[in-house]
Amino acid sequence: MKNMEIKKLEWDSQFFGFPVGDIFIEEHFSDSLVLNSDTYKFFQVRSVFPTNIVSDTHLLTYWETKTIFSKKLTEKHYLNDIIFDYDEFPLSENSLYDLAYESGKHSRYKQDENITEEKFKELYKLWIVNSINKSFADKIFYFKENEEILGFVTFKIKESFAQIGLIAVSPNSQGKGIGKKLLQCAENYCFKKNIEALFIPTQLENVPACNFYRKMGYEISEKIIIKHFWKR
Numbered sequence: 001m002k003n004m005e006i007k008k009l010e011w012d013s014q015f016f017g018f019p020v021g022d023i024f025i026e027e028h029f030s031d032s033l034v035l036n037s038d039t040y041k042f043f044q045v046r047s048v049f050p051t052n053i054v055s056d057t058h059l060l061t062y063w064e065t066k067t068i069f070s071k072k073l074t075e076k077h078y079l080n081d082i083i084f085d086y087d088e089f090p091l092s093e094n095s096l097y098d099l100a101y102e103s104g105k106h107s108r109y110k111q112d113e114n115i116t117e118e119k120f121k122e123l124y125k126l127w128i129v130n131s132i133n134k135s136f137a138d139k140i141f142y143f144k145e146n147e148e149i150l151g152f153v154t155f156k157i158k159e160s161f162a163q164i165g166l167i168a169v170s171p172n173s174q175g176k177g178i179g180k181k182l183l184q185c186a187e188n189y190c191f192k193k194n195i196e197a198l199f200i201p202t203q204l205e206n207v208p209a210c211n212f213y214r215k216m217g218y219e220i221s222e223k224i225i226i227k228h229f230w231k232r
Contacts (some may be wrong), residue, residue, distance in 0.1 A: 035055045070198070
């Protein structure tokens with residue numbers, strides 16, 4: 001068995017109010033990895049290959065397979081619905097909170113029972129705030145009907161590619177093609193800016209989202225297994 005060093009995540013530690021650690025494993029190990037720590041109340045293990053983790057100090061509470069979908073942008077879509085650009089038609093950030101929670105309902109921050117509902121919502125509120133102030137996103141597009149915000153998408157441009165941050169449609173409006181229109185609007189904007197590809201992170205376990213992205217022409221380009229360990 002092999003020991004590895006856990007590294008501190010400064011932002012996460014500040015957000016949760018206690019030391020949070022992280023390990024990223026790119027190698028394939030035939031033996032188990034030993035991870036013991038008196039420093040971290042919580043740490044995450046991200047690995048490219050399935051890895052057996054042994055710990056006397058921490059308990060495995062949750063795992064998922066983070067999946068990155070990608071698509072080369074080769075055409076512009078015709079949209080007959082008006083999608084609003086947040087920069088041109090700003091909203092109160094409060095109007096996006098519920099949609100942000102919807103976008104994160106399959107995330108590890110929601111599914112791990114050791115993370116409270118309060119902290120989950122606080123995290124996604126911060127995500128909205130930091131998307132509006134351009135820290136987490138360059139653009140926000142939203143779909144509005146009868147003065148009600150039914151969906152939105154955020155994305156960040158990174159040189160020759162862009163990545164979706166949050167995308168969600170109101171539960172009562174799902175299945176009506178709003179998500180498709182929002183994603184196509186994001187693709188159009190990126191295509192116009194000569195962005196070559198768009199990436200979308202989700203969970204492999206989120207089957208409806210994976211099926212939707214495949215239907216939209218996206219393919220899996222990366223998988224990372226993420227495991228949560230909390231102090232016993």
